[in-house]
Amino acid sequence: MKKIGTALVLLVVGLFLVGCERPLSQAESILRGNHKLRKMSERLETNSKISGSFFLIVGELSGSTTTRLLTKFAWEMNDGTYALSSLPLEKIRVRFDERATTPTIKFQWRPRRSWRGRIAQVQSLMDDYVLYALVTVREGDWPVQVNLPLNQ
Numbered sequence: 001m002k003k004i005g006t007a008l009v010l011l012v013v014g015l016f017l018v019g020c021e022r023p024l025s026q027a028e029s030i031l032r033g034n035h036k037l038r039k040m041s042e043r044l045e046t047n048s049k050i051s052g053s054f055f056l057i058v059g060e061l062s063g064s065t066t067t068r069l070l071t072k073f074a075w076e077m078n079d080g081t082y083a084l085s086s087l088p089l090e091k092i093r094v095r096f097d098e099r100a101t102t103p104t105i106k107f108q109w110r111p112r113r114s115w116r117g118r119i120a121q122v123q124s125l126m127d128d129y130v131l132y133a134l135v136t137v138r139e140g141d142w143p144v145q146v147n148l149p150l151n152q
Helices: 002-019 026-031 122-128
Strands: 034-055 058-076 082-088 092-096 104-109 130-137
Touching (some): 026 104
Parallel strands (some): 092 130
Antiparallel strands (some): 034 058, 034 104
């Protein structure tokens, strides 16, 4: 009788632990793991804003322009489809591995407690969740001349 009670307690505890497994968020299900990398390129993006207010003949006008270097890339998502995304150059890290037959990218992201609704675009994951991306590639496949704005 004691063996049956012990087995029953173990069964209940096991079921409880399985039931407590945290479901993957939509962001985690898309970003987790290593992803095959197809293409990478750099692109200079310029954003300008202008705002103003006027009352009768008095007014104010202000504006700003920001420029940043983006890395655009195509990567295989966990469902087998490819997405086109971009990250600022400063969020890209590179690891050289001579055993890497295919370049891969792995994302380091932060979980969001205030996540509301579904994520509409993959790029919104890059902007809101991704802290950095680690590209693993053979050294011979990485470009020798990397033109950074700091080198000019």
